[in-house]
Amino acid sequence: MPLSAVRTVAKAQNGVGAFILQCKRLDFHYCDWAGSSRGMKAFIKTSLPKFANQHPQIEITVSPRPRKHPVIIGHYINGRTKAVCVRNMTNEGVREKAKLLRDASGERLKRANKPVTSLNESVRGIWSPFHGARVKV
Amino acid sequence: MKRIRISRCGTRFPLLLALPRPTCRYTAIHRNTTPHNHRIQTRLQSGVAFADSYSSGPPSTEISPLTKTPLEALPSPHPSPAATSAKLSALRARLSLPPRFPLQTLARALIHPSADSNPAFNNASLSILGSNLLGYYTTEHLLCNYPRLPMSVVFAAQYAYIGPKALTTIASEWGIEAAAEPGGEVDPGLLQFKRLRSGDSLPDVLQNRKPRKWNITTTHKILTSDEFGSAMQRKEAQESQAQPVPLEEAAQSFVRALIGSLHLHLGRPFVKRFYRDHFLSRHLDIDKLFDFRTPTRDLSRLCAREGFEAPVARLISETGRRSRHPVFVVGVFSGKDQLGEGSGASLDEARVRAAAAALKGWYLYKPLEVTVPSSMEGEIDQSKWKPNVVDCGEVIV
Numbered sequence: 035m036p037l038s039a040v041r042t043v044a045k046a047q048n049g050v051g052a053f054i055l056q057c058k059r060l061d062f063h064y065c066d067w068a069g070s071s072r073g074m075k076a077f078i079k080t081s082l083p084k085f086a087n088q089h090p091q092i093e094i095t096v097s098p099r100p101r102k103h104p105v106i107i108g109h110y111i112n113g114r115t116k117a118v119c120v121r122n123m124t125n126e127g128v129r130e131k132a133k134l135l136r137d138a139s140g141e142r143l144k145r146a147n148k149p150v151t152s153l154n155e156s157v158r159g160i161w162s163p164f165h166g167a168r169v170k171v
Numbered sequence: 172m173k174r175i176r177i178s179r180c181g182t183r184f185p186l187l188l189a190l191p192r193p194t195c196r197y198t199a200i201h202r203n204t205t206p207h208n209h210r211i212q213t214r215l216q217s218g219v220a221f222a223d224s225y226s227s228g229p230p231s232t233e234i235s236p237l238t239k240t241p242l243e244a245l246p247s248p249h250p251s252p253a254a255t256s257a258k259l260s261a262l263r264a265r266l267s268l269p270p271r272f273p274l275q276t277l278a279r280a281l282i283h284p285s286a287d288s289n290p291a292f293n294n295a296s297l298s299i300l301g302s303n304l305l306g307y308y309t310t311e312h313l314l315c316n317y318p319r320l321p322m323s324v325v326f327a328a329q330y331a332y333i334g335p336k337a338l339t340t341i342a343s344e345w346g347i348e349a350a351a352e353p354g355g356e357v358d359p360g361l362l363q364f365k366r367l368r369s370g371d372s373l374p375d376v377l378q379n380r381k382p383r384k385w386n387i388t389t390t391h392k393i394l395t396s397d398e399f400g401s402a403m404q405r406k407e408a409q410e411s412q413a414q415p416v417p418l419e420e421a422a423q424s425f426v427r428a429l430i431g432s433l434h435l436h437l438g439r440p441f442v443k444r445f446y447r448d449h450f451l452s453r454h455l456d457i458d459k460l461f462d463f464r465t466p467t468r469d470l471s472r473l474c475a476r477e478g479f480e481a482p483v484a485r486l487i488s489e490t491g492r493r494s495r496h497p498v499f500v501v502g503v504f505s506g507k508d509q510l511g512e513g514s515g516a517s518l519d520e521a522r523v524r525a526a527a528a529a530l531k532g533w534y535l536y537k538p539l540e541v542t543v544p545s546s547m548e549g550e551i552d553q554s555k556w557k558p559n560v561v562d563c564g565e566v567i568v
Contacts, residue, residue, distance in 0.1 A: 036469050036568040038462045039327035043337045044453035046344055051452025054265055058346040090264035093257045111346040153454045162500075162514075 045153060055091050056139045059109035060132065063099040070121035074104035077128040085132060092136065106131055110140025245355025247287035247363050253278035258348070258360025265346060266429075266449075272436050280428035283364035283421040286353030288413045294428035301431030305333045306398040308446050311543045314559075317457065319536050321565035322389045326400030327460045332450055334399055335423050341449065342422035349418055364421035365413070374414040439548060458531050465568075466526035470503065470510070473533060473566045480506040482529070484522040487512065501525045534565070 048054055062078060064071040078096055086094050099105070103121035106128070110116070116138055118131045242249070253259055253274045263270075263277055284293045309332050313325050320328070331337060342362075350361035357363065367373070392400040434442045463469065470482050487500040500514045501521035511532055513524025542557045 036464055037321050037323060037565065038464070039321075039323040039460045040462050041327050041334075042331050042455075042460065043334065043340060044331045044455035046340070047452060047454050048344075050454075051448035052267065054345065058261065058265070091261055093261040095257075111344060 047153070054111070055089075055136070056111050057092055057108050057136050058111055059093040059095065060135060061107040061109070062094070062096045062104075063102065063107070064096075064104045065100050065102055066098055067100065068103070071104040073123045073125050073128050074120055076125040077132075081125060081129050085129070089136060104128075106135055108135035108138060108140070110138070112140045114140045114142075116140065242355040246289070247282045247292055247353055248278060248355055248357055248359035250275040250278060250292075250359075253359040256358060256360045258358055262346070262360060266445075268433070269437065272433070276432045276436060277429070278359040280432050281347075281359070281362050281425055282353075283362070283416065283424050285365040285414060285416045285421070286363040294424055297428035297431035297435075298424045299427075299431070300434060301427035301429065304430050304434055304442060305427065305446070305450070308443065308545065309333050309450070310398065311545055312451060315541045315543050316537055317535060318538065318560040319534050319562040319565075320457070321534060322393065323400070324457065324460050324534070326392070326398075328455065328457055330399040331455050331460070332453065335419065337453075338423040338426045339419040342426050345426075347422060347425060349421065362418075362421055362425055364418070365415045367415040367417045371415070374416065376414070377416065377420060439545075443545065458535055461527070461531060461534070463527050463530065466523055466530050469566050469568060470526045470529050472568050473530065474505055476566060479508075482510060482526070484525060486518070503529045 048056075062074070062082070064074045064078065066075075082094070082096070086092070103119050106118050106120055108116045108118075116135055118135060120128045120131050123131070256274065256278070259274045259277050263272060263274060268277075279292065280294045280297055282293045284290075284295045287293045290296060306329070309329050310325075313320065313328050317325075348361050349366075350357045350363050351366070353363035353365060372378075387396075387402045389400075392402070396402070430442060430446070433445055467482075467484075474480065474482050482503045482505050484501050484503050487502045489497065489499045491497045492499075497516060498514055499516075499518050499521040500512065501518065501524075502512045503510045503522070503525040511525045511527070511529030513521050513526075513528050515521035515524050538560050540557055541559065542555065547553065547556050
C-alpha cells in the first residue's frame with residue numbers, strides 16, 4: 035500500500051455552525067418556611083415563567099427542600115453540575131445567579147492566559163531562520 | 172462506501188400521517204373499554220398484542236375485556252406523554268428544531284430496537300434512512316471539494332465526520348441522557364435501550380465479521396463495503412433486536428434516526444442546513460489524515476504520469492551540519508518549479524518530508540466553485556449547475 039490513512043474524529047467547534055447551550059437543566063430548590071428563601075420564592079412566582087420562556091433549551095425543575103437554604107443547581111452537557119446557594123437574596127439577585135448558571139459552560143474555572151486559542155495552525159507558520167530577509171551578522 | 176438507496180426519499184410527507192402504522196396495544200385497549208371498569212385486570216399477553224398490532228382492522232374481541240395495562244408492561248414509552256416531556260422539548264429547542272417537528276417522532280428516534288423490537292415504535296427504519304442521508308451528504312461534500320483525494324483518505328474523512336465514534340460524540344454533545352432501563356414508565360426524553368452489562372462480550376451481530384474474500388481491493392471497498400471502507404462486514408441490523416447493546420450503539424442510532432425523521436418531517440433543505448451546522452462545521456484537518464509509506468516513489472510516479480519532469484530534491488539551506496541539532500531545508504523541484512519543501516534533522520528526512528508536502532499539494536487540490544449534486548435536487552433552473560472536476564485518481568505504484 036503506497037498510502038494509508040489515519041482514522042480520527044472531527045472536533046466539535048460549538049458556535050461555528052450550530053450553537054448548543056451547555057446548560058441543560060436548572061433545578062430550583064426552596065423552603066416554604068424559612069426566611070432565607072423569600073427572594074427565591076418571589077423569583078419562582080414572578081420571574082421564573084419568563085426566564086423559562088426565554089430559554090426553552092433548558093429543562094427547569096422546581097422542588098421544595100424543607101429546612102435547607104434555597105439553591106440553584108445547574109446540570110451541564112459535559113456531565114458536571116454547578117450549585118449556587120441563593121440564601122437571603124432578593125428576586126433580582128436570584129435572577130442574576132440563574133443567568134450566571136445559564137451562561138456557564140460547566141467546565142472548571144480556568145485562567146485563560148493566551149489571547150487566542152485555536153485549532154487552526156498559525157498562518158505565518160513557525161519562524162524559520164532560512165526564510166524571509168537574511169540577518170547580516 | 173455504501174450505495175445510496177434514496178429513490179423514495181425525495182418526496183416530503185409527515186411520517187405520522189403517511190405510514191400505515193400498526194396501532195399501539197396501549198391505545199387499542201383503552202379505546203375499546205369503559206374507563207371506570209377496574210374489575211377485570213389481566214396482564215396483556217405479548218402474543219395477543221402482536222396479533223393486534225399488525226391487524227389493520229378493528230381489534231379482536233379477545234382483548235377488549237382488558238381494562239388497564241400498567242405502563243410498566245410496555246417495552247418503551249407510549250407516544251402520548253412525549254408531548255408533555257420537558258426533556259424532549261428542551262432537546263428540540265437545544266437543537267434549534269422548529270416547533271412543527273413533533274415531539275413524538277423525537278421520542279421515537281430515542282428508542283433503540285434493543286428496547287422495543289416492534290418496528291412501528293423503534294428507530295430502526297429512521298436510522299437506516301438517516302445513515303444513508305449522512306453518507307450521501309458527506310460523500311458528495313468530500314468528492315466535490317477534494318476531487319483528487321485518494322480513496323483511503325476519503326474513507327478516513329467519512330469516518331471522521333460520520334463514523335460511529337463521531338456520532339457517539341455528537342450525541343453526547345447534544346446532551347442525550349440514557350435511561351438506566353427501558354420501559355413504558357420511563358421519561359420519553361431519555362435514550363431507551365437495553366444496556367450491555369459491563370464485562371459482558373458484545374453480541375455477535377455487533378462484532379466485526381471476517382469477509383468471505385481475503386483480497387479486499389479498493390474497488391471492492393467502494394462497491395460492497397460500508398461508507399468507511401471497512402474490510403470487515405457486519406451482520407444485518409435486523410438480527411440485533413432485543414439483545415443488549417453498549418451505549419455507543421444506541422447513541423449512534425439516535426443521531427441517524429434524527430436525521431431520517433428530520434428529512435421526513437421538515438424536508439430536504441432543512442436537513443442539509445442541519446447537516447452543515449452540526450456535522451460539516453466540525454473541525455477536520457484532511458492533510459493530517461495522510462500516511463505515506465514511500466512518498467518519494469509516489470511523487471516520481473505522479474510526475475511521470477502527469478508528464479512533469481522527474482522530481483529532483485535540492486538542498487535549499489542548512490545549519491549545524493556537524494552539530495547535535497542539524498536542520499536541513501530541502502525542496503523538491505520538477506524542472507524549475509518547486510513542488511514542495513520540507514525540513515528535517517537529516518537530509519533524508521527533509522527530502523521525504525518535501526516529497527510528502529508535494530504530494531499533499533497535489534491531492535488536496537480544491538476547486539474554487541463547487542456545486543454538489545444534492546443542491547440541484549428539486550431545482551427547476553438547471554443553469555446553476557457547474558460540472559465538478561473528476562480526477563483520474565491516485566497514483567498506482
